[in-house]
Amino acid sequence: MYLTLLTLHSLVRWFVLISLIVSIYLAYRGWLKNKPYTKSDRIIRIITVSIAHTQLIIGLWLYYISPIVDYFLHNFKESIHQTQLRFFGMEHITMMLIAMTLITAGAGIARRKKVDKDKFKSTAIWYSIALLIIFTSIPWEFSPFTSRPYFRFF
Structure with missing residues (x-):
């Protein structure tokens, strides 16, 4: 179960990143070029949130069963x-x-904004900050904190 969830979590991360990048690109384009907020923009926003929440659920489940986390929590003074x-x-x-x-x-x-430009602006700013945090918190192969492969297989 652990290896399956870990592999799934590793795979879904790419969907999160891709959907966020697409959403951010479209949001900045719409905001800066005063485009109308279309149904496809709304759908992409919803898909991005859905993928991110799916990753969150997998991650929380993984956190709950992880032997690394279990060791960390039971040996906190040394593990910290x-x-x-x-x-x-x-x-x-x-x-x-x-x-x-x-x-x-x-x-x-963004959903509650009435003006299209404000919808794009909200999405662009909030998603950009989230993406920056995500990029700094993923265990990349080059990370100074810890290293994991770009793609994990079963």
């Missing part, structure tokens, strides 16, 4: 001083929860 254990036990989940909150808030704020 080990970069890799601290990253997965505390930093990764905290930053991703913040990013998911920003994505959700940004989508909700």
Whole structure:
């Protein structure tokens, strides 16, 4: 179960990143070029939030069953001083929860705006901040905190 969830979490991360990048691109384009907010813009916003929430559910489930997190929580005093254990036990989940909150808030704020330019602006700003947090909190192969492969296979 753990390996399956880990692989799924690794795969869905790319869908999150792609959907966020597409949403941000369309939001900045709409905002800066005064485009009308269309049904496809709304659908892309909803898809982005849905993918992000799916990743959040997988991540929380993974956090609950992870042997790394279990070790971190049961050996907190020692683990807090080990970069890799601290990253997965505390930093990764905290930053991703913040990013998911920003994505959700940004989508909700954009949905309630009456002016198309304001919808695009809200989406662009909130999603951009979330993407920055996500980029800094993913365990990339080049990360100074911990290293994981770009693609994890079963």
